[in-house]
Amino acid sequence: MATMKQIKVINTDDPAGFQEQVNRAMQELHDKDPELTIKVEGGEFTAVIQYLDRVQEEPQTVKEEYHRDGIRFVCSQCPYVEIPFDGRVRWCHCRYAIGNMTHKDHECCERFYQELAQGMIKPRY
Numbered sequence: 001m002a003t004m005k006q007i008k009v010i011n012t013d014d015p016a017g018f019q020e021q022v023n024r025a026m027q028e029l030h031d032k033d034p035e036l037t038i039k040v041e042g043g044e045f046t047a048v049i050q051y052l053d054r055v056q057e058e059p060q061t062v063k064e065e066y067h068r069d070g071i072r073f074v075c076s077q078c079p080y081v082e083i084p085f086d087g088r089v090r091w092c093h094c095r096y097a098i099g100n101m102t103h104k105d106h107e108c109c110e111r112f113y114q115e116l117a118q119g120m121i122k123p124r125y
Contacts, residue, residue: 003052010047018045025049063113076104077123078112
């Protein structure tokens with residue numbers, strides 16, 4: 001999730017209304033790191049509140065779509081990985097891994113997530 005700087009501007013000539021609006025805005029934005037700047041000129045009160053807004057970025061890959069939903073898989077869950085019988089061995093053969101080897105605790109590759117999304121494979125549990 002990315003953050004984007006935003007502003008909220010409050011402008012009025014009523015001191016009591018200005019105070020109320022600024023306090024309400026600061027309270028609403030308290031979890032967004034607000035920074036308040038006040039300017040008084042010719043009986044007019046202006047407040048500029050800068051804050052950080054969290055923006056959900058569009059996923060670029062199928063893997064990122066699963067990550068957005070809090071779902072992650074590791075290579076030991078992939079049906080393409082050949083898990084050795086000896087439980088002490090952590091490195092496994094996989095025909096799709098670079099060098100045909102992967103660590104069983106590495107996160108699955110994009111191919112796994114694409115085929116999972118298409119219903120072509122099911123993860124091992």
